[in-house]
Amino acid sequence: WHAPACTQTSRTGTRPPVLAASPRSPLAGSPMARRALAQRQQPDAQLSWATPRCHIFAAGYSTPKPNVLSRGLAVLLHLPEGGGAPSQSPLSPLVRGVQQLLIGPAEGASPDDGAPLALAVLDLTPLCPDPAAAAAALDAEGASAALTKSIGKPVARALEKLTAGVSDVTLVAAGGCAQLAVKLLRAADGEHGIKAGALSRLLLLQPRLPAACVNRHLSGAAAAPGGAATTLANTLATSRLDTPRLDAVFESEEALSRRLPVLRGACPSGRAAG
Numbered sequence: 001w002h003a004p005a006c007t008q009t010s011r012t013g014t015r016p017p018v019l020a021a022s023p024r025s026p027l028a029g030s031p032m033a034r035r036a037l038a039q040r041q042q043p044d045a046q047l048s049w050a051t052p053r054c055h056i057f058a059a060g061y062s063t064p065k066p067n068v069l070s071r072g073l074a075v076l077l078h079l080p081e082g083g084g085a086p087s088q089s090p091l092s093p094l095v096r097g098v099q100q101l102l103i104g105p106a107e108g109a110s111p112d113d114g115a116p117l118a119l120a121v122l123d124l125t126p127l128c129p130d131p132a133a134a135a136a137a138l139d140a141e142g143a144s145a146a147l148t149k150s151i152g153k154p155v156a157r158a159l160e161k162l163t164a165g166v167s168d169v170t171l172v173a174a175g176g177c178a179q180l181a182v183k184l185l186r187a188a189d190g191e192h193g194i195k196a197g198a199l200s201r202l203l204l205l206q207p208r209l210p211a212a213c214v215n216r217h218l219s220g221a222a223a224a225p226g227g228a229a230t231t232l233a234n235t236l237a238t239s240r241l242d243t244p245r246l247d248a249v250f251e252s253e254e255a256l257s258r259r260l261p262v263l264r265g266a267c268p269s270g271r272a273a274g
Contacts, residue, residue, distance in 0.1 A: 050126040052158045058118040069118055072168040075159065077177040079124040081135045120162055124177075127151050135176050135208075142179030142213030147191070156184060156192035163194050170201040171244075178207030179217075185244070185266075186217050202267065204248040209259050218262045243267055250274035 058064040127150065128137045137151060147153045163169050171194070173181035181202060184193050209218075246267035250256040256274030 051154055053123040053126060054158065054162055055121045055123060056118055057121065064118050066165070070165050070167060072170075073118055073120055073163065073166045074170040074172060075120045075122055075162065076172040076174075077124065077155070077180060078121050078174075079128060079134050079138065079177055080131050081138070081175055082131050122155065122158060122162070124151065124155065127154060138176035138179055139210055139212070142176070142183060142210060143216060145216060147183065152180065152183060153192065155180060159184065159194050160192045163198055166198055168200050169194055169198045170203060171199060172203045172205065173207070174205040176208045178204045178209055179213045182209070182213065182217050199244045201245045201247065201270075204246070204263075206249060206251045207259065214259070214262055218266065243269075246270040248272045 056064065056069075128134045141148055141151045144152075147156055171181055171184075181204065185199070185202065244267060246263060247270045248256075248260065248263065250259065250272065251274070253274040256272060260272050
């Protein structure tokens, strides 16, 4: 018996920036029309904007079939935080752990023995290439009421495309990305993101949830400008979204005691450790 290889596939893409079009222009409207308009206005320019990269890891020798992914998919929001130069391979610290997770620690283990069928790593480093600036960018996203154009909206669009047709999604976030995960769950109906009923579990690993994010999205202490406070709890209660199971691993017991109660106010079921 030979352990299956851990295959990885990647999808990348660039899109041109949105340029203002004349109201009379026949090119005003769709993204493809804006792309054509931008190319006509600046034919010699390299027009692109950053989008998340998606890497799909699966236990097997080939790319997983769509019917396999439709039964269940774990999605990891990945944006390294900290100082130092940008890494040439931002996923390198994850590869060994992902391989062991998918193949199984014991000889003879298979993906059907409890391991996920596939793991999609949504690499957000193109949105914020400098690790030293990543924490501040995530904090700014967590403190704002709506999804921002710099991180929140590109990630929501990528998640919507990635999870289309998937009935069982587990969203995984570590560190400051936990703010983004909470905010994506709180997005209103009709916005981009994981579709209603598809998200079954939220897994937070050593989440970093500053007070500004908690007050804005969890406790309701900070109301959005011009309106009443909208928290994750009442968004889940009043929308067609199902309340996901929330599992969390905190960096300490003190962090657990400070942040778990407000998280449980929105997602009461699940396990936690500190």
